[in-house]
Amino acid sequence: MPHQLETRVLLEGAEDPRLATLQGYKDIVGGYATLERAYRDMEQDEVLKSLEDSGLRGRGGAGFSMGKKASFLPRGDMPKYLCCNADESEPGAFKDRELMQRNPHQLIEGIAIAALAAGAGHAFIFIRGEYDAQADVLDAAVAEAYEAGYLGKDILGTHRDLELVVHRGAGAYICGEETALLDALEGKRGNPRLKPPFPAVQGLYGGPTLINNVETLSNVPRIVANGADWFRQWGTEQSPGTKVVSVSGGVRRPGNYEISLGLPTRDLIYELAGGPLPGRSVKAIYPGGSSSPVLTAEEAMDLPYSFEAMAAAGSMLGSGSVIVADDQVSIPHMALRTARFYHHESCGKCAPCREGTNWTVKMLERVVRGEATPMDLDIISSVQENIMGHCLCVLGDSMAMPVAAMVRKFRGEFEEVMAEAAEGIDPHVVVAAPVETLGAAT
Amino acid sequence: MSPVDGAGASNPNLPVDRAVTEGRMPSTDPQQIPELQEVDCPPELRERIETLMSRYPEKNSASIPALWAVQERYGWCTPDGIRQAAAVMRVTPAYLESVASFYDLLHTKPVGTHRIEVCTNISCWMRGGDELLDAFRAAAAGEDVFVTGFECLGACDIAPMACIDQRYFGPLLPGEAETAVGQLLSGDAVLPEKSLEKRPLAGDTHVAGASGGAGDSNDGSAA
Numbered sequence: 001m002p003h004q005l006e007t008r009v010l011l012e013g014a015e016d017p018r019l020a021t022l023q024g025y026k027d028i029v030g031g032y033a034t035l036e037r038a039y040r041d042m043e044q045d046e047v048l049k050s051l052e053d054s055g056l057r058g059r060g061g062a063g064f065s066m067g068k069k070a071s072f073l074p075r076g077d078m079p080k081y082l083c084c085n086a087d088e089s090e091p092g093a094f095k096d097r098e099l100m101q102r103n104p105h106q107l108i109e110g111i112a113i114a115a116l117a118a119g120a121g122h123a124f125i126f127i128r129g130e131y132d133a134q135a136d137v138l139d140a141a142v143a144e145a146y147e148a149g150y151l152g153k154d155i156l157g158t159h160r161d162l163e164l165v166v167h168r169g170a171g172a173y174i175c176g177e178e179t180a181l182l183d184a185l186e187g188k189r190g191n192p193r194l195k196p197p198f199p200a201v202q203g204l205y206g207g208p209t210l211i212n213n214v215e216t217l218s219n220v221p222r223i224v225a226n227g228a229d230w231f232r233q234w235g236t237e238q239s240p241g242t243k244v245v246s247v248s249g250g251v252r253r254p255g256n257y258e259i260s261l262g263l264p265t266r267d268l269i270y271e272l273a274g275g276p277l278p279g280r281s282v283k284a285i286y287p288g289g290s291s292s293p294v295l296t297a298e299e300a301m302d303l304p305y306s307f308e309a310m311a312a313a314g315s316m317l318g319s320g321s322v323i324v325a326d327d328q329v330s331i332p333h334m335a336l337r338t339a340r341f342y343h344h345e346s347c348g349k350c351a352p353c354r355e356g357t358n359w360t361v362k363m364l365e366r367v368v369r370g371e372a373t374p375m376d377l378d379i380i381s382s383v384q385e386n387i388m389g390h391c392l393c394v395l396g397d398s399m400a401m402p403v404a405a406m407v408r409k410f411r412g413e414f415e416e417v418m419a420e421a422a423e424g425i426d427p428h429v430v431v432a433a434p435v436e437t438l439g440a441a442t
Numbered sequence: 443m444s445p446v447d448g449a450g451a452s453n454p455n456l457p458v459d460r461a462v463t464e465g466r467m468p469s470t471d472p473q474q475i476p477e478l479q480e481v482d483c484p485p486e487l488r489e490r491i492e493t494l495m496s497r498y499p500e501k502n503s504a505s506i507p508a509l510w511a512v513q514e515r516y517g518w519c520t521p522d523g524i525r526q527a528a529a530v531m532r533v534t535p536a537y538l539e540s541v542a543s544f545y546d547l548l549h550t551k552p553v554g555t556h557r558i559e560v561c562t563n564i565s566c567w568m569r570g571g572d573e574l575l576d577a578f579r580a581a582a583a584g585e586d587v588f589v590t591g592f593e594c595l596g597a598c599d600i601a602p603m604a605c606i607d608q609r610y611f612g613p614l615l616p617g618e619a620e621t622a623v624g625q626l627l628s629g630d631a632v633l634p635e636k637s638l639e640k641r642p643l644a645g646d647t648h649v650a651g652a653s654g655g656a657g658d659s660n661d662g663s664a665a
Binding site for chain 1: 596
């Protein structure tokens with residue numbers, strides 16, 4: 001039995017492996033009834049309206065209203081596309097993996113209904129290449145849905161068509177950025193595009209394109225079936241609904257927990273995830289994946305876990321992934337680890353991100369090697385300020401925000417680490433920089 | 443919302459680099475596209491790529507799936523394999539290589555028959571990912587197994603974890619690396635009890651220390 005603080009809506013019945021099959025999805029949660037009703041009896045505007053009224057916010061990171069996004073697509077006969085963003089690559093996030101593995105048909109039904117709202121005739125699931133097992137699950141589920149007539153030509157005899165392709169990426173965090181995803185899907189290197197034009201106007205193959213996260217689309221069938229008021233029984237005024245939250249790092253029971261938004265962060269970490277490991281205490285958390293500014297334990301614990309509360313605290317809910325750093329974790333090393341990730345994943349298209357991530361890594365390496373002075377911390381902060389808002393996409397900001405927050409909130413610890421590492425180093429002797437010692441990727 | 447809203451568009455007199463707004467188009471110089479009879483493409487690979495191309499409104503979309511097919515056939519994206527795919531897709535080999543070299547999972551250099559990616563990102567690092575990587579490197583030394591550290595694989599719940607031949611396992615102790623490599627080389631099922639797919643939902647495991655005890659035994663090793 002799940003914990004009483006969990007609210008399983010998207011994960012309803014997910015403990016049963018039969019849910020991943022079409023028959024199981026129908027038997028356990030009454031699946032595809034909404035698709036049948038929507039395709040047979042509902043008009044585009046009706047579906048759009050119920051999505052807009054629900055206040056469903058995008059679950060991929062930006063938290064933008066899903067219904068509004070769908071309504072931006074122009075009307076007309078041009079080919080339109082829907083892309084499901086399943087390139088979940090943000091460190092700390094693993095909720096989409098769970099949703100796709102345990103309940104692939106919920107996502108397929110959501111895509112089909114959202115395609116109706118967007119007027120799209122062609123849909124894609126862009127899944128990261130690492131999620132091979134989950135892509136296999138989706139492939140099998142899509143084949144079943146075609147077989148049953150829920151996808152393809154003339155769905156259920158309604159003269160409506162929808163083609164759905166599962167497209168595997170090949171390992172690049174940047175492809176989770178929506179315009180980079182489009183480039184990757186068009187068969188190019190995954191570089192972000194300048195916006196505007198936004199994908200809703202000019203996206204895949206130049207056509208209007210709706211791009212939504214796995215969890216956002218998984219919410220669609222139930223919202224259309226039960227209405228906005230039903231959906232708003234959970235969550236807060238500005239963050240309605242439930243959220244699958246990935247909790248990881250220094251906790252006893254890391255994993256995905258579906259909660260009603262607005263649950264106190266303390267309950268999420270201590271009750272659901274079991275709190276810190278024995279003998280340790282929480283020092284800081286990333287509340288919304290590695291790109292969210294870190295919050296100290298004192299700042300975070302009493303906050304409700306919602307989009308607006310995290311924004312008011314100077315951070316963000318992002319993709320809803322909490323990484324807990326306990327008292328054993330060295331914050332400067334964590335900052336370096338974070339910066340290295342973004343440096344590795346920067347596509348190199350725009351200078352602030354390419355150079356900013358590169359130099360941030362070099363400076364943080366100097367900090368942990370004891371070659372830095374307190375002035376370097378000011379330079380690190382200033383570099384972060386100059387990255388923020390100056391990049392083509394938000395990858396640069398995604399490094400700048402957490403690193404700047406760590407330097408600001410844990411400056412004393414940075415200075416300590418610097419001083420400790422500097423002991424015994426003679427500043428007058430030039431030494432070759434040591435080879436990588438921290439096990440960076442590749 | 444985007445910080446660069448309107449850049450370029452705000453001053454109509456500035457030329458806009460079309461590559462910036464539309465993405466770079468691959469070279470389509472027909473001189474550089476190899477003919478099918480020149481490349482000796484195995485029929486099953488050709489069929490596979492043609493099927494992949496037919497799934498998309500535009501054939502170039504099949505470039506990543508086609509490179510996956512090449513990698514599956516030859517173990518890595520060999521220059522010959524890339525030429526074969528290019529001949530089938532009617533694009534230049536340089537274009538496919540530019541795509542292959544962008545992505546971490548497509549290898550443009552030879553790698554072993556088996557591939558192990560060990561996550562060393564934040565959550566795994568906190569729970570001993572670096573030590574696990576070292577253990578895998580030691581266990582695979584001299585074997586036909588490619589081991590690399592990797593950025594977040596999206597399985598922080600089973601940290602520290604590794605992806606072994608495209609399947610996830612965790613939480614792992616450094617001592618299990620040797621077992622895993624041994625099983626891999628002898629063809630046995632790898633660490634069946636540590637497979638991600640067999641794990642229940644986190645909320646359904648209410649045993650104390652249900653995370654597998656990695657945190658307790660691995661000594662966080664954060665600093």
